[in-house]
Amino acid sequence: MDNKQLPEPDKGQMAYGQVVHWVTIVSCLIVLVAPVLILLFPQRNILNPNLVFGAIFEGKRSAEIWAAAGLPFKIGEFWPLFFGNIFTPDGFAMLGVVLGCSVTAWALLPAIGIYLKKKDYFYACVMGFIFALIFLAMSGLINMAG
Amino acid sequence: MFGVGFLGGFFGMGAGWAITPVQNLGLGVPLKVAAANSGIILGMVDCVAVWPYVLVGGIIPLFVLPWLSGQVVGGYLGALVLVKVKVMVVRFILIGIMIFTSFGLVTDGLAKLGVMAKVPGEISLAIFLAFMIVDSVIIFKMQKRAAGKA
Numbered sequence: 545m546d547n548k549q550l551p552e553p554d555k556g557q558m559a560y561g562q563v564v565h566w567v568t569i570v571s572c573l574i575v576l577v578a579p580v581l582i583l584l585f586p587q588r589n590i591l592n593p594n595l596v597f598g599a600i601f602e603g604k605r606s607a608e609i610w611a612a613a614g615l616p617f618k619i620g621e622f623w624p625l626f627f628g629n630i631f632t633p634d635g636f637a638m639l640g641v642v643l644g645c646s647v648t649a650w651a652l653l654p655a656i657g658i659y660l661k662k663k664d665y666f667y668a669c670v671m672g673f674i675f676a677l678i679f680l681a682m683s684g685l686i687n688m689a690g
Numbered sequence: 691m692f693g694v695g696f697l698g699g700f701f702g703m704g705a706g707w708a709i710t711p712v713q714n715l716g717l718g719v720p721l722k723v724a725a726a727n728s729g730i731i732l733g734m735v736d737c738v739a740v741w742p743y744v745l746v747g748g749i750i751p752l753f754v755l756p757w758l759s760g761q762v763v764g765g766y767l768g769a770l771v772l773v774k775v776k777v778m779v780v781r782f783i784l785i786g787i788m789i790f791t792s793f794g795l796v797t798d799g800l801a802k803l804g805v806m807a808k809v810p811g812e813i814s815l816a817i818f819l820a821f822m823i824v825d826s827v828i829i830f831k832m833q834k835r836a837a838g839k840a
Contacts, residue, residue: 569762571762572759575755582752591750596753606746606747619746622744637751638751641749641758648734648737682741
């Protein structure tokens with residue numbers, strides 16, 4: 545099929561796809577660099593990397609792994625812990641995870657803007673609803689595991 | 691759709707194996723479009739489903755990092771291959787993976803009920819390879835037949 549015959553992609557969808565694509569790549573690069581930093585500067589980590597794998601392979605639960613690695617994790621204190629240690633190798637690793645796990649939220653924002661500009665309120669509302677769900681999940685307000 | 695979302699949340703996300711066949715068989719969406727759609731849907735659903743695990747400390751940074759990078763690179767390559775290969779090939783690979791997944795879930799369930807012993811990893815791997823070889827033979831024969839007709 546000739547390229548001229550292909551339908552023009554929707555701008556909102558393109559914006560969503562582009563943001564997901566590039567943020568995922570950035571997050572992927574962070575998680576590739578982070579293990580190197582963790583192993584290069586073990587004394588600057590908040591979790592002892594030597595103890596983490598030992599605890600995991602012993603079959604311990606997540607709370608026990610955090611405690612065994614030197615930092616007891618308290619439920620509801622993820623964000624203070626994350627922002628308080630963002631400049632440590634562990635914190636940098638977690639930045640990659642957080643970025644990757646929230647990529648949809650960042651991608652929805654420009655798409656919502658484009659649909660609002662096009663006065664396509666239905667799609668804007670649906671995307672806004674999904675954004676709200678992700679935001680609530682990130683804030684811990686929707687937290688069935690707790 | 692609710693059922694697929696529930697399975698994704700219950701089993702720790704990754705309900706792509708359920709979304710693609712449901713869209714293809716239930717809604718009549720073409721297979722390649724269904725496979726691509728499942729990626730978009732999974733991205734949104736998993737972005738919500740993963741946070742309860744993150745917030746309770748279920749994610750240990752050092753342990754998940756290789757998984758994340760590996761899965762992103764694998765997903766990228768998989769999407770590139772999906773565009774190039776024929777629908778029939780995608781269908782048979784999907785059927786093979788689904789049969790193997792079902793085998794794993796059934797044997798795991800029976801082992802937990804005490805009906806049978808847990809299937810060792812080596813046997814699971816051998817069964818997976820056997821399914822993929824059978825798949826490849828079927829695909830090869832069908833392609834040969836299609837080439838003969840043309």
